[in-house]
Amino acid sequence: MKEFTLIFRLKDIADFKPSPEQMQERMNWLAGIAAQNKLVDKGNTLLPGIGSAKTVKPDHIVTDGPYTEIKEFIVGYIIIKSETIDEAVEIAKGNPIFKIGGNIEIREVLKRD
Amino acid sequence: MTENQQSHKELLPHLFRQEYAKMTAVLCRHFGLKHVEIAEDIVSDTFLKASENWAINGIPKNPTAWLYTVAKNKTKDYFKHIVVFETQIKEVIKPNEFDIEQDFEFSSQNIADSQLAMIFAVCSPSNSTESQICLALQILCSFSVEEIANAFLTKPETIKKRLQRARTNLRNDSFQIKILNEKETKLRLNSVLKTLYLLFNEGYFSKTNNQLIRQELCSEAVRLTLMLTENNFTNTPQTNALLALMCFQSSRLEARTNDQGEAVLFDEQNKNLWDKTLIEKGNYYLVNACNGNEISKYHLEAGIAYWHTTPTDQDKWQHILQLYNQLILIEYSPITALNRTFAYAKVYGHNNAIHEAEKLKLEESNYYHKLLGYLYVDIDINKAIFHYTQAIGLTKSKIEKQSLSKEIERISEKNNSR
Numbered sequence: 405m406k407e408f409t410l411i412f413r414l415k416d417i418a419d420f421k422p423s424p425e426q427m428q429e430r431m432n433w434l435a436g437i438a439a440q441n442k443l444v445d446k447g448n449t450l451l452p453g454i455g456s457a458k459t460v461k462p463d464h465i466v467t468d469g470p471y472t473e474i475k476e477f478i479v480g481y482i483i484i485k486s487e488t489i490d491e492a493v494e495i496a497k498g499n500p501i502f503k504i505g506g507n508i509e510i511r512e513v514l515k516r517d
Numbered sequence: 518m519t520e521n522q523q524s525h526k527e528l529l530p531h532l533f534r535q536e537y538a539k540m541t542a543v544l545c546r547h548f549g550l551k552h553v554e555i556a557e558d559i560v561s562d563t564f565l566k567a568s569e570n571w572a573i574n575g576i577p578k579n580p581t582a583w584l585y586t587v588a589k590n591k592t593k594d595y596f597k598h599i600v601v602f603e604t605q606i607k608e609v610i611k612p613n614e615f616d617i618e619q620d621f622e623f624s625s626q627n628i629a630d631s632q633l634a635m636i637f638a639v640c641s642p643s644n645s646t647e648s649q650i651c652l653a654l655q656i657l658c659s660f661s662v663e664e665i666a667n668a669f670l671t672k673p674e675t676i677k678k679r680l681q682r683a684r685t686n687l688r689n690d691s692f693q694i695k696i697l698n699e700k701e702t703k704l705r706l707n708s709v710l711k712t713l714y715l716l717f718n719e720g721y722f723s724k725t726n727n728q729l730i731r732q733e734l735c736s737e738a739v740r741l742t743l744m745l746t747e748n749n750f751t752n753t754p755q756t757n758a759l760l761a762l763m764c765f766q767s768s769r770l771e772a773r774t775n776d777q778g779e780a781v782l783f784d785e786q787n788k789n790l791w792d793k794t795l796i797e798k799g800n801y802y803l804v805n806a807c808n809g810n811e812i813s814k815y816h817l818e819a820g821i822a823y824w825h826t827t828p829t830d831q832d833k834w835q836h837i838l839q840l841y842n843q844l845i846l847i848e849y850s851p852i853t854a855l856n857r858t859f860a861y862a863k864v865y866g867h868n869n870a871i872h873e874a875e876k877l878k879l880e881e882s883n884y885y886h887k888l889l890g891y892l893y894v895d896i897d898i899n900k901a902i903f904h905y906t907q908a909i910g911l912t913k914s915k916i917e918k919q920s921l922s923k924e925i926e927r928i929s930e931k932n933n934s935r
Binding site: 428434435436441446 | 838839841842843845846849853854857858861873876877878
């Protein structure tokens with residue numbers, strides 16, 4: 405089994421706070437992965453708001469948030485395990501984030517030890 | 518019938534069940550864990566003396582007090598013997614080893630404290646949980662080796678070996694049984710709760726069909742957990758959540774099997790057989806469990822059991838599904854995964870649930886096929902029969918084979934009459 409990190413991105417900060425229905429859908433999806441015993445880490449939410457997000461650049465230039473130059477921002481991640489990246493893609497497809505224009509990046513984890 | 522007329526042959530087994538563990542715990546706390554066998558010998562001797570004495574002289578007015586007095590005297594005798602022994606063969610036993618107060622009482626406080634300490638001693642992480650359960654049954658619940666073997670559907674020799682190993686570990690454990698302090702109880706409480714949880718489940722989902730054994734396992738687990746709620750150190754939200762879970766589950770124990778010993782599906786259970794008093798107790802402990810922010814798996818399982826006993830709420834299955842979602846995130850188990858899918862079916866329909874179920878890939882589990890069989894009944898009868906047949910092949914329980922065959926017959930008939 406390989407491990408893959410699923411990185412969630414949104415385009416509109418207004419979508420960050422989910423409705424109860426969205427929460428429920430998301431939870432169903434996440435628990436569905438756990439039910440297949442394929443959830444390695446349920447991950448965390450990464451807060452994008454002012455005061456919670458800053459970026460440090462060369463010459464120690466600090467900007468607010470991640471979104472001065474890019475149009476989308478990371479909102480969270482989870483780690484799953486599967487035999488192939490294609491299987492991980494299939495799992496990702498069930499996430500409700502696509503309904504609000506978000507996307508998921510899938511990256512195989514290479515463990516440092 | 519008064520106690521005096523009652524035959525001692527009827528009374529003694531009852532007293533044995535009730536008092537053996539208490540007396541052993543008190544003595545063991547007195548002697549220290551290393552000498553658990555001495556404590557057990559003294560208590561066994563006491564019961565032997567009772568059976569001889571009562572057969573001739575009749576049952577004393579207060580049988581329990583009689584037992585306590587005899588046990589106390591036997592302990593004093595034992596100490597006298599040790600003192601002689603010590604002065605004669607000093608090298609063998611270090612003088613300090615028996616440097617204990619000779620006086621003790623079988624007071625209710627001492628019994629409660631000793632039993633609590635014993636629970637913590639028995640649930641030693643140095644033993645496997647299976648061994649812990651065996652040990653708990655023997656030392657805390659006065660079960661015989663045969664009774665334990667029956668409950669586990671194992672040979673008595675296997676249990677005997679398991680117990681021997683467990684006892685060796687117990688003696689070598691540095692655990693201090695004398696004073697139960699906050700630090701040590703906190704460290705060990707999780708494994709104590711886990712053992713009690715498994716003890717209860719052993720009864721509730723037992724492999725044996727003997728209803729009596731099952732009920733006894735469950736009620737012993739409840740008794741021991743109840744003891745934990747009576748001590749400040751151990752009366753935690755988790756403990757209360759576990760006790761709430763046990764109360765809710767126990768309330769349905771009667772309704773879960775029919776007269777033939779077959780499992781009755783939840784929807785078909787006679788709700789009048791549910792024990793209302795136990796449900797109320799469950800509610801009480803669940804409220805206690807919600808002190809603080811902690812959400813353990815016991816909280817979630819108690820929550821699920823709570824919703825199961827509330828048949829009227831229209832969002833019931835939605836609540837249950839959400840609790841299962843949280844539960845599976847805390848700890849994966851195939852049974853939780855399958856139960857979650859059942860709840861999913863209740864909320865989102867059988868078609869969607871089949872999709873969820875088939876992703877679980879638990880082809881080796883009879884429950885997996887039973888669930889798929891159930892989900893397919895109105896959608897694809899051939900697949901339903903296929904999965905029910907798979908389940909029959911996988912289950913070891915005769916009764917389950919029978920009820921699954923009956924179900925296949927029922928749906929085939931229904932199909933033919935269409």
